[in-house]
Each structure stands twice: as structure tokens, then as C-alpha cells.
Amino acid sequence: MMNNVQQLQTPAMVIDRAVVQRNIHHLAEYAKKVGLKIRPHTKTHKSRQVAAMQLEADAIGLAVAKVGEAAIMSAVCDDLLLAYPPVDAARATQLAALADGRAVRSAIDSTQALEVAAAAARSAQTTIGLLVDLDVGLGRTGVQSPGEALALARAIDSTVGVQLDGILVYPGHVWDPADQQRPALTAVAALLEETLDLWRRDGLEAKIVSGGSTPTAYQSHWVPQYTEIRPGTYVYNDMNTVHGGYCELKDCAARIVCTVMSDAVPGQVVIDAGSKTLTSDRCISAPESGHGYVAEYPEAKITHLSEEHGQVDVTACDRKPAIGERLTVVPNHICPCVNLQDTVWWLRPDQPLEPMAIDARGKIT
Amino acid sequence: MMNNVQQLQTPAMVIDRAVVQRNIHHLAEYAKKVGLKIRPHTKTHKSRQVAAMQLEADAIGLAVAKVGEAAIMSAVCDDLLLAYPPVDAARATQLAALADGRAVRSAIDSTQALEVAAAAARSAQTTIGLLVDLDVGLGRTGVQSPGEALALARAIDSTVGVQLDGILVYPGHVWDPADQQRPALTAVAALLEETLDLWRRDGLEAKIVSGGSTPTAYQSHWVPQYTEIRPGTYVYNDMNTVHGGYCELKDCAARIVCTVMSDAVPGQVVIDAGSKTLTSDRCISAPESGHGYVAEYPEAKITHLSEEHGQVDVTACDRKPAIGERLTVVPNHICPCVNLQDTVWWLRPDQPLEPMAIDARGKIT
Numbered sequence: 001m002m003n004n005v006q007q008l009q010t011p012a013m014v015i016d017r018a019v020v021q022r023n024i025h026h027l028a029e030y031a032k033k034v035g036l037k038i039r040p041h042t043k044t045h046k047s048r049q050v051a052a053m054q055l056e057a058d059a060i061g062l063a064v065a066k067v068g069e070a071a072i073m074s075a076v077c078d079d080l081l082l083a084y085p086p087v088d089a090a091r092a093t094q095l096a097a098l099a100d101g102r103a104v105r106s107a108i109d110s111t112q113a114l115e116v117a118a119a120a121a122r123s124a125q126t127t128i129g130l131l132v133d134l135d136v137g138l139g140r141t142g143v144q145s146p147g148e149a150l151a152l153a154r155a156i157d158s159t160v161g162v163q164l165d166g167i168l169v170y171p172g173h174v175w176d177p178a179d180q181q182r183p184a185l186t187a188v189a190a191l192l193e194e195t196l197d198l199w200r201r202d203g204l205e206a207k208i209v210s211g212g213s214t215p216t217a218y219q220s221h222w223v224p225q226y227t228e229i230r231p232g233t234y235v236y237n238d239m240n241t242v243h244g245g246y247c248e249l250k251d252c253a254a255r256i257v258c259t260v261m262s263d264a265v266p267g268q269v270v271i272d273a274g275s276k277t278l279t280s281d282r283c284i285s286a287p288e289s290g291h292g293y294v295a296e297y298p299e300a301k302i303t304h305l306s307e308e309h310g311q312v313d314v315t316a317c318d319r320k321p322a323i324g325e326r327l328t329v330v331p332n333h334i335c336p337c338v339n340l341q342d343t344v345w346w347l348r349p350d351q352p353l354e355p356m357a358i359d360a361r362g363k364i365t
Numbered sequence: 366m367m368n369n370v371q372q373l374q375t376p377a378m379v380i381d382r383a384v385v386q387r388n389i390h391h392l393a394e395y396a397k398k399v400g401l402k403i404r405p406h407t408k409t410h411k412s413r414q415v416a417a418m419q420l421e422a423d424a425i426g427l428a429v430a431k432v433g434e435a436a437i438m439s440a441v442c443d444d445l446l447l448a449y450p451p452v453d454a455a456r457a458t459q460l461a462a463l464a465d466g467r468a469v470r471s472a473i474d475s476t477q478a479l480e481v482a483a484a485a486a487r488s489a490q491t492t493i494g495l496l497v498d499l500d501v502g503l504g505r506t507g508v509q510s511p512g513e514a515l516a517l518a519r520a521i522d523s524t525v526g527v528q529l530d531g532i533l534v535y536p537g538h539v540w541d542p543a544d545q546q547r548p549a550l551t552a553v554a555a556l557l558e559e560t561l562d563l564w565r566r567d568g569l570e571a572k573i574v575s576g577g578s579t580p581t582a583y584q585s586h587w588v589p590q591y592t593e594i595r596p597g598t599y600v601y602n603d604m605n606t607v608h609g610g611y612c613e614l615k616d617c618a619a620r621i622v623c624t625v626m627s628d629a630v631p632g633q634v635v636i637d638a639g640s641k642t643l644t645s646d647r648c649i650s651a652p653e654s655g656h657g658y659v660a661e662y663p664e665a666k667i668t669h670l671s672e673e674h675g676q677v678d679v680t681a682c683d684r685k686p687a688i689g690e691r692l693t694v695v696p697n698h699i700c701p702c703v704n705l706q707d708t709v710w711w712l713r714p715d716q717p718l719e720p721m722a723i724d725a726r727g728k729i730t
Binding site: 009010011012043065066084085087088090091109110112113116133135139140141142143144148172259260261262263264265266268270272275276277279280281282304306307308309311322323324335336339340341342362364365 | 374375376377408430431449450452453455456474475477478481498500504505506507508509513537624625626627628629630631633635637640641642644645646647669671672673674676687688689700701704705706707727729730
């Protein structure tokens with residue numbers, strides 16, 4: 001690694017700007033080729049600067065998980081989708097205020113959320129666009145059948161303050177290798193088609209059918225009903241996407257620089273990155289792989305995390321890292337790691353590291 | 366729950382002040398009875414206000430994990446122990462500056478850390494007190510034998526800029542039920558005695574022998590060599606300390622208030638607290654218990670966390686929580702949860718909730 005990484009106080013997150021640009025443009029090319037729009041999920045980076053890079057690369061808008069994230073992103077984007085139901089009055093009121101002069105939409109799966117959103121929009125004299133959240137297999141949120149989707153769509157369509165804009169799905173259950181996703185995504189397509197058919201017969205239109213996740217992003221053409229996809233992780237990638245086969249290590253843009261602070265225990269070194277830096281998230285496709293990938297010592301394994309300690313088994317390494325040595329770790333799951341940083345550092349060839357604030361960190365509501 | 370909890374924007378952490386006071390005083394009474402000093406570890410609360418409450422209850426100083434935490438706590442305490450080796454010049458320089466007018470100590474397990482700390486102290490014209498970190502069974506950091514402890518103590522004793530203040534141990538491997546800890550702690554005592562005997566024969570004194578953890582806190586009398594203990598979690602407690610049998614549910618002071626945002630999937634509700642609120646830390650003694658304890662629905666089980674979603678299996682509950690209903694979750698591991706909050710809320714009878722900043726949140730170096 002170049003630049004002044006050796007002078008960084010650790011642990012710190014560095015982000016390779018060229019890799020981010022490549023990841024953004026690679027997806028933009030795919031989407032253009034198959035006729036899909038991209039609405040990146042900003043929960044991964046929580047950064048206006050990165051959101052602006054995605055928008056410059058033809059993203060049509062942004063997805064957010066929280067109303068607080070929507071407020072932050074409203075400074076760079078006027079087309080926002082809250083992929084989360086605003087079931088309480090406080091959230092809905094904030095969302096309705098953001099809809100003044102912007103396209104603001106939300107996904108819902110209940111009439112309670114519908115009523116709260118509509119009341120807030122009427123009160124603010126704005127319109128919130130609503131997508132019906134349809135469960136396509138993850139079993140987390142979403143109405144459970146095309147019939148339920150129709151019922152909720154009808155309720156939205158007949159409610160003042162909101163408008164029916166379409167359907168949102170999240171195929172977060174699909175972690176098959178990319179070339180084996182066709183059956184699962186074909187099932188998603190069938191469920192969507194059945195739902196859309198019911199809507200059409202009822203005179204209801206779904207101008208947006210929003211899908212996607214990073215693991216399925218490049219297989220989105222198997223769901224021809226999609227008008228847009230909302231991947232988040234693809235912008236940085238992580239060991240989840242590497243082990244799943246959705247990218248290569250060279251596509252992992254965001255890494256934790258840390259320092260070896262102990263080698264007292266034989267066969268082990270300890271780094272200053274623990275669960276308060278790397279999180280306790282295991283790698284979904286390879287839970288036995290440990291708590292991240294040590295770039296300089298591929299044979300090393302991060303076996304255990306305490307809050308501020310990472311224990312690294314180095315028995316398989318040719319040489320043992322020295323106390324004070326800098327190591328670079330690719331996290332298992334980059335999104336919650338970014339959320340632990342106030343500031344990250346842009347890495348560019350032959351330039352000093354440049355800080356970037358995580359604008360939406362701490363926006364928990 | 367009283368007060369304006371229903372108006373809180375969720376997810377939010379509320380802390381019952383009476384429970385915190387009781388936890389602090391309960392430990393203080395025990396320590397007084399067995400003749401031990403308490404140096405609470407502030408990594409749990411990262412709050413000057415809570416640290417001040419501990420110091421008012423006769424804590425002799427504070428333990429911190431990071432130099433940044435030491436800097437924050439230096440505003441309320443002039444006796445600080447960094448339970449972490451400052452192996453790089455930046456950390457050591459900050460630590461040496463804090464030692465101006467304060468008792469500042471650090472634990473180390475290498476001559477590299479010794480040299481860095483001593484150089485920084487000489488440069489700042491201050492003195493850093495050093496404790497030899499001795500591994501008593503966790504296998505994380507710490508010299509591996511009484512002989513190694515003696516060698517490092519000698520090196521410290523002969524180095525200008527630092528002074529040899531004693532020994533630090535962390536029995537973090539002891540998760541036995543309280544009444545079954547005696548054998549493990551007797552082994553710790555034997556190792557300490559062997560080490561101290563070597564030091565005495567060499568004319569070296571350990572005026573501080575610092576031990577303790579929350580699981581072993583009330584069994585510290587089995588290690589008569591201890592002069593002080595450094596528990597952190599005891600101030601708030603969590604499901605780790607409940608399932609370990611070290612406290613009861615009523616002793617859990619800090620809880621996450623969240624909102625039910627979906628009930629679309631049969632037998633399940635979804636709360637707005639996911640891994641960005643509760644963390645992915647499993648309960649050490651009861652990993653199958655799920656991702657926290659839902660106070661209002663003891664039969665519920667938080668089966669899966671996404672970043673902002675908690676899926677709660679309610680099939681065993683008599684009634685199902687409604688969309689919009691507030692639930693209160695006791696986290697598995699409170700320390701990293703506090704670290705995700707910018708502000709938490711003091712809960713007191715018949716008073717409005719009062720915000721408290723997490724002063725040392727984000728102090729990662």
C-alpha cells in the first residue's frame with residue numbers, strides 16, 4: 001500500500017477509490033445492458049460523497065434503511081426510497097417533510113404503516129409514494145401472497161396522501177453461486193408475475209418493481225419484472241461477497257488497517273481490531289473462515305475477537321507478523337463496520353490519504 | 366415503564382439510574398468487605414457521568430481500553446490504567462502527555478511496547494507506570510510464565526521514563542457458575558504467587574496486582590494477591606451476566622427500546638433493532654437463546670438479525686405484539702451496544718427521560 005497508511009492511527013478504514021469507481025461502473029454497465037435502473041442502497045457507505053459517485057454513474061436515486069439516512073441523502077438526491085416501513089408517527093412525519101419537492105417513497109407491508117404514512121403526508125401536504133413489500137422467500141418482512149399484495153395495493157390506491165407506485169422485493173435468501181441462482185430467481189419472477197397480473201386485472205399499475213441484493217445483482221435479468229435493483233454492498237464488497245463468489249478479493253475496496261500489539265502467545269499475534277471494529281458478523285458462506293481476511297498473511301486466521309483485540313492464528317504462516325507491524329483486514333460484512341467509523345480514508349495512488357466523514361453514521365431512527 | 370419512553374424515537378437505549386446505582390454500590394460493598402480496590406473498566410459505558418458515579422462510590426481510578434478513552438476520562442479522573450499496550454508511537458505519545466500531573470499506567474507484554482512507552486515518556490518528561498500483563502489462561506495477551514514476567518519486570522525496572530508498578534491479569538476464560546469458580550481462580554492465585562515470589566527474590570515490588578472481570582468479580586477473594594479489580598459490565602449487566610448466573614434480570618440497567626414494524630410473516634414480528642443496534646454478539650453461556658431478551662414477552666425469541674431488522678419468533682407467546690408496539694430488549698452483550706449509541710437516556714421514576722452523551726464513543730485508537 002502506498003501513501004501515508006503507515007502514519008494512520010489504527011484501527012482505521014481505508015477505501016481504495018479506484019476500486020469503488022470500478023465496482024460502480026461495472027454494475028452500471030450490466031444494468032444498462034439488461035435495461036435495468038440502479039437505486040443503490042446507501043446503508044453500506046452512509047456517505048454523501050459515495051452516493052454522489054453512484055448518481056454520477058447513472059443511478060436513478062437512492063435507497064435508505066432509515067429516515068435519518070434519508071434526511072442526510074436528501075442533500076445529494078431528490079429521489080429516495082425508504083426500504084423500511086415508517087410505522088410510527090415520528091418517522092412518518094420526517095418522511096413526509098422530506099417529500100416536499102422530492103420523490104420520496106417507502107415500502108410497507110401493513111395497513112397500519114399505510115395509515116401512519118398517509119396521515120403524515122396529508123398533514124404535511126405532501127405525497128408519499130408507497131411500494132408493497134412482497135416476501136419472496138426471506139421470511140423477514142413483506143406480505144405473504146399475491147392476494148395480500150393486491151389487498152394492500154387496493155388500500156393504498158384508495159387512500160389520500162399516498163400513491164401506489166409499485167412493488168418491492170428483497171431476495172436476501174438467495175446466496176447460491178451466481179451460476180446457480182436461476183431457479184430461485186425464476187421463482188421470484190413467477191411470484192411477481194402472478195401479483196402483477198392480479199394488479200393489472202384490478203386496474204392497478206406497478207410502475208416500479210424494485211428488487212436486488214448484491215449476491216443476486218448480476219443475475220437480475222432472470223427477473224424480467226424488475227424495473228430497478230437496490231444493491232448496497234457491491235460498492236465496497238467484503239468477504240461475504242468474495243466467499244459467495246460474487247466478486248474477487250481485488251474488488252474489496254474497504255479494508256481495516258490495524259497494528260499488531262502482542263505476540264506473547266505462541267503461534268498467535270493480536271491486532272488492535274476487535275468486535276468494535278470488525279463486528280462479530282460471521283461470513284455467511286464460510287462461517288469457519290474466521291473474522292476477516294488478512295491481506296498480507298493469507299494463511300493467517302482471525303480466530304477470536306474481543307471488543308478491541310483480534311486474535312490471529314499464524315501457525316500456518318511462513319513468518320510471524322512483528323509487534324507494531326501494520327496489517328490490512330478485509331471484513332466479513334462491510335456495512336456494520338462502516339457504521340462503526342466516524343471517518344474513513346480515501347486511498348489514491350501517489351496522494352495523501354484523504355478523510356471522508358460517514359455522514360449518516362449514528363442515524364438510527 | 367414510566368416517563369416518556371413511548372415518545373422516544375426508536376431504537377434507543379434507556380438506562381435505569383436506580384439499577385446502575387445499586388450495581389455500583391453492591392460491588393463497592395463486596396470490595397470493601399474483602400479489602401479490594403475497584404478500578405471500573407469504562408469500555409462498557411464510555412461515559413464521564415457514569416465514571417463519576419463509580420468514583421463517588423470509592424472506585425480508586427478507571428481502566429480504559431483505548432488512549433482516546435483515557436483522554437476523555439482524564440477530565441474526571443487522575444488515576445488511569447490503559448489495559449492495553451501502546452505499541453505505536455502515536456498512542457504512546459498521547460499516553461505520555463496524559464501522564465503530566467496524573468497517575469497514568471499501562472499494561473504491556475513485550476519489550477517493544479516497553480521501549481515505545483519509555484521513549485514517549487522521556488520525550489514528554491513524564492513517567493508512565495507499567496504493569497506486566499500475565500496470561501492466566503485466556504490465551505489472548507500476556508507473558509506466558511512467571512519467568513517471562515520476571516524478565517519483563519527487570520527490563521521495565523531498568524528503563525528510564527517508566528516505572529514498574531505491578532502485574533495485570535484478565536481471567537476472561539472463567540465463565541463457570543460463581544460457586545464453581547474456586548478451582549480456576551485458585552490456579553490464577555498460584556500463578557500470581559509464583560510470579561510475585563520471583564519478583565520479591567529479585568527485589569522487585571508489585572504494588573498493584575490488577576485482576577477481575579464481571580463474571581469473576583464477586584469471587585475475587587479467591588485470588589488474595591489482587592489489590593484491585595477491573596470489572597466493566599457489572600455497571601449495566603446484560604444477558605451474558607444473567608445466563609452466567611452473575612446477576613438477575615432486574616440488575617440489567619441498560620435496555621433497547623424498539624418498535625414492532627412488521628407482523629406480516631406468521632408467528633413472527635419484526636422489531637427496528639438489528640445488528641446495528643444489538644450487535645451480532647451471541648450469548649456466551651447460552652448461544653441458542655437468540656439475540657437478546659424481550660422483557661414484555663419472555664417467551665419470544667429474537668431468532669435473526671439483519672442490520673436494521675430483528676426477527677422475533679412469537680409462536681410461544683400468548684398474544685402477538687402489535688405493529689407500532691414498543692418492546693424492551695436486554696442485549697446479550699451491552700458494551701458494543703453502548704458503543705453504537707451517540708446518546709442514551711436516563712430513566713428515573715416520575716421524571717422525563719434525560720439524555721446522556723456517550724463521551725468516548727468512536728474513540729477507536
